[in-house]
Every structure is written in structure tokens, then in C-alpha cells.
Amino acid sequence: MTAIDQSDRFELFSYWRSSATYRLRVAFHLKGVKQRETNVDIDAGEQHGEAFRRINPLGGIPALIDHGPGQSTVPLTQSLAVLEFLDETYPQPPLLPADAHGRARVRSIAQMLAADTHPLVTPRVRKYLAAAAGFDADAWRAWQIQWFGTGLRAVEARLAREPGTGRFCHGDQVSLADICLASIFSVMRVFKISFDDIPVATRIVAECEKLEAFAAADPARQAGAPQ
Amino acid sequence: MTAIDQSDRFELFSYWRSSATYRLRVAFHLKGVKQRETNVDIDAGEQHGEAFRRINPLGGIPALIDHGPGQSTVPLTQSLAVLEFLDETYPQPPLLPADAHGRARVRSIAQMLAADTHPLVTPRVRKYLAAAAGFDADAWRAWQIQWFGTGLRAVEARLAREPGTGRFCHGDQVSLADICLASIFSVMRVFKISFDDIPVATRIVAECEKLEAFAAADPARQAGAPQ
Numbered sequence: 001m002t003a004i005d006q007s008d009r010f011e012l013f014s015y016w017r018s019s020a021t022y023r024l025r026v027a028f029h030l031k032g033v034k035q036r037e038t039n040v041d042i043d044a045g046e047q048h049g050e051a052f053r054r055i056n057p058l059g060g061i062p063a064l065i066d067h068g069p070g071q072s073t074v075p076l077t078q079s080l081a082v083l084e085f086l087d088e089t090y091p092q093p094p095l096l097p098a099d100a101h102g103r104a105r106v107r108s109i110a111q112m113l114a115a116d117t118h119p120l121v122t123p124r125v126r127k128y129l130a131a132a133a134g135f136d137a138d139a140w141r142a143w144q145i146q147w148f149g150t151g152l153r154a155v156e157a158r159l160a161r162e163p164g165t166g167r168f169c170h171g172d173q174v175s176l177a178d179i180c181l182a183s184i185f186s187v188m189r190v191f192k193i194s195f196d197d198i199p200v201a202t203r204i205v206a207e208c209e210k211l212e213a214f215a216a217a218d219p220a221r222q223a224g225a226p227q
Numbered sequence: 228m229t230a231i232d233q234s235d236r237f238e239l240f241s242y243w244r245s246s247a248t249y250r251l252r253v254a255f256h257l258k259g260v261k262q263r264e265t266n267v268d269i270d271a272g273e274q275h276g277e278a279f280r281r282i283n284p285l286g287g288i289p290a291l292i293d294h295g296p297g298q299s300t301v302p303l304t305q306s307l308a309v310l311e312f313l314d315e316t317y318p319q320p321p322l323l324p325a326d327a328h329g330r331a332r333v334r335s336i337a338q339m340l341a342a343d344t345h346p347l348v349t350p351r352v353r354k355y356l357a358a359a360a361g362f363d364a365d366a367w368r369a370w371q372i373q374w375f376g377t378g379l380r381a382v383e384a385r386l387a388r389e390p391g392t393g394r395f396c397h398g399d400q401v402s403l404a405d406i407c408l409a410s411i412f413s414v415m416r417v418f419k420i421s422f423d424d425i426p427v428a429t430r431i432v433a434e435c436e437k438l439e440a441f442a443a444a445d446p447a448r449q450a451g452a453p454q
Binding site: 053058092104127157158 | 283285293308331336344351365366390
């Protein structure tokens with residue numbers, strides 16, 4: 001598939017290791033749409049600067065501006081909301097199943113990771129815990145392992161027992177659930193965290209990473225990544 | 228509007244003060260659909276018991292089981308996923324606007340609260356911070372205020388400056404964003420937390436609470452609430 005060049009239209013505010021940005025990179029690639037990226041160095045705190053706060057007052061990436069003619073330029077934020085926007089704007093291939101129960105299952109698995117897991121391990125939480133509770137690197141690592149582990153083991157329990165699971169989280173078609181699952185693995189790899197008791201999740205992420213859309217979104221392959 | 232009695236079909240696992248359950252109570256009421264509730268005492272830790280873990284391995288409420296003929300009985304979890312399910316199953320009145328940008332804005336505001344704010348202040352986080360970092364009641368309260376404040380001030384900044392804001396978060400129709408915003412206020416009220424620097428959000432929640440669907444979901448009016 002040749003990508004449609006929409007780099008004049010879609011400006012993605014991103015950072016190489018951001019797992020929420022990873023989700024949008026995968027979705028753009030699956031949809032065959034080329035965007036352009038503007039780097040926000042979250043390790044240097046650029047997301048809290050005045051300039052970026054005008055784009056996202058919560059100071060998080062990704063954010064997406066749609067510069068298309070006649071489109072609202074209010075920045076689109078929150079990765080799951082932007083994923084749904086992309087799925088509605090470019091329906092093929094679909095990132096959600098056709099039936100309401102299936103859609104609910106995919107969204108639920110996605111949110112177990114993107115909503116109930118990932119927000120706990122963001123830089124602003126680390127900053128607060130360091131300042132208010134004296135968390136050092138070891139305490140932060142234990143915190144990361146606690147919440148990545150809690151979320152992933154709960155997802156594993158569902159993937160292992162629910163009949164909807166197939167080659168991917170839901171049947172044999174890539175969905176929002178796979179994108180979120182792989183995004184969590186991608187950021188854990190950056191932090192050298194892994195679990196050996198989530199075999200179904202691990203198998204599914206390996207399936208995903210056979211696809212160029214996922215491989216190309218690997219943090220190590222992004223501009224700004226350490227050599 | 229007379230509610231359609233679907234209490235044989237929909238079993239909602241709930242708790243009186245759960246803000247995520249509040250969201251579903253409001254949505255069922257707006258859609259005119261009557262469900263039945265099964266209590267899970269999260270203050271007593273019932274969500275972590277073996278019985279409830281079979282329903283939701285993450286140990287969170289709400290969960291919804293659809294006992295309708297021919298329906299999957301895999302429990303529906305994650306409040307935003309269930310809200311979308313209800314909106315797809317009962318399209319009137321819609322909880323999302325018709326245009327893709329509007330839908331993305333509503334979902335983003337909803338997720339700023341339900342995904343980036345609320346998961347930080349759940350009982351399992353409190354338990355970890357008490358055990359691993361010695362958080363007492365004061366430290367936990369400071370933590371709650373930090374994250375409720377961060378999320379709500381970011382939402383306030385958007386509501387105050389973005390042209391989409393109307394009587395409610397997005398125009399003059401109640402949406403998922405209002406439901407999530409009011410749900411955060413409902414749980415803050417239980418914990419006697421409030422902020423005086425979020426006037427637009429405060430005005431919108433007051434508009435919501437004029438509606439019976441929101442008033443009826445008030446934690447103080449649920450079975451099990453303290454007298």
C-alpha cells in the first residue's frame with residue numbers, strides 16, 4: 001500500500017519513547033496516511049512550557065493538529081480519542097470490530113492499558129513522588145513494575161479465557177487493543193522491564209511486531225532516540 | 228419519558244460512591260433504560276475477591292453483564308467502553324456529537340478525567356502508597372488534591388478558551404465529557420474536596436445537576452450510602 005501524504009494536514013506533537021505517541025504512529029501507518037512530527041522533549045520538560053501548554057494544557061503528548069482546509073485547528077489530544085478520530089476519518093482497515101459487544105471488548109482492553117495503567121507511570125507522577133515521597137530510582141522502578149504488572153496480568157487473564165481472543169487481542173484483525181498492548185511493551189522495553197507470566201499478551205505483541213506498521217513505530221527507530 | 232425496564236437484561240456491578248459507576252447510572256437514565264445493580268463493597272475489598280475477579284480481573288467497578296438472549300455474557304468493563312456500548316445500543320439521545328472533530332473533543336475531555344485523572348486516586352493506588360511509601364491520611368489527601376486539581380485545571384483551560392464549549396462541555400447537548408466531569412465532582416464531594424478556580428467546569432456541572440439523570444446518580448442517593 002502506498003501511503004497518502006497528509007504531512008501538510010496532520011502535525012503530530014511527539015517524542016521518540018512516548019508510548020501514547022507510538023499508538024498514533026502505528027494507526028497512521030495502518031491507515032496508509034503519512035503525517036509530520038514535531039518533537040516535544042519530555043525528558044527536558046518541554047511539555048510543561050508555555051508554548052506547549054497552549055496546545056495541551058495537561059502537558060501531555062501526543063497532540064495532533066489538523067491543518068486541513070476548513071477543519072478545526074483545536075488540537076486533538078488523548079491518544080484513544082485521536083485513534084477513534086483516525087478510525088472514523090480513514091475507515092480502512094477498521095481498528096474496531098463491527099459488533100457492539102466486540103467494540104466494547106476492544107475498547108475495554110485498550111483502556112485497561114491506556115487509562116488504568118499508563119497514566120500511573122508518566123513523568124508528572126514520577127516528579128510528584130520524588131518531591132513528596134522521596135522516591136529514588138529504585139522506588140520508581142518498583143512503582144513502574146507494580147502498575148505495568150497489575151495492568152498486564154489483568155489483560156492476560158482476559159486474553160487467556162475469553163473466546164474473543166485470536167491471532168490478535170480480538171480475532172484475527174489488528175485493533176485498538178493490540179495497539180495499546182504493543183505500546184505498553186514498547187515503553188517497558190525502553191525501561192528494561194519485562195514479565196514472564198503473560199504468555200498470551202507476549203505472543204500477540206510478537207504477532208503485531210511482524211507487521212511493518214508496528215516495527216516502524218519502535219521507539220528505537222524514531223528521531224531523537226539514543227544510538 | 229418512561230424508562231424501558233431492562234433489569235432482566237443488564238446487571239451492573241456497582242458501589243454507592245464509585246465515580247465510574249456514577250457515569251453509567253447517568254447514561255442509563257439519559258437513555259431511559261432501567262438496569263439492576265449488584266453491590267460490590269470496595270471499601271471492604273470485595274473487588275479483589277475470587278468471585279469478582281472472575282468478572283473483572285483488574286478488580287474494578289463498574290462491570291456490566293448483558294443477560295439478553297443471544298448476547299455475549301463476557302462482562303463489559305471500563306466505564307468509557309461501556310458508555311460507548313450504551314450509546315451504540317441506544318442511540319437516543321446521542322452522547323457524542325455528529326462530526327469527527329467534535330467527537331474527538333468530547334472523547335478527549337472525557338479521557339482527561341476518566342483516564343488521566345481518576346485512575347491515580349483509586350483504592351489500589353492508596354493501598355500501594357500506604358504500604359510502600361507510608362502515606363497517611365494527610366499525604367493521601369494531598370495526593371488526591373494534586374491529581375484532581377491537575378486534571379480539572381487542564382479541562383478548565385480548554386473549556387474556557389475553546390469555541391466548542393456551550394451550556395455543556397460541548398455545545399448545548401449532554402455528552403460523555405459532561406458525564407465524566409460530573410462524576411469527578413461527585414467523588415470529590417464525597418471526599419470534601421473542591422476548587423474555586425475552575426468556574427466554567429463548576430457552572431457546567433451545576434447545569435448537569437439540574438437534570439434528573441445526574442441528580443438521581445448522586446452517590447448520597449444510592450443504596451449503601453451513609454445516612
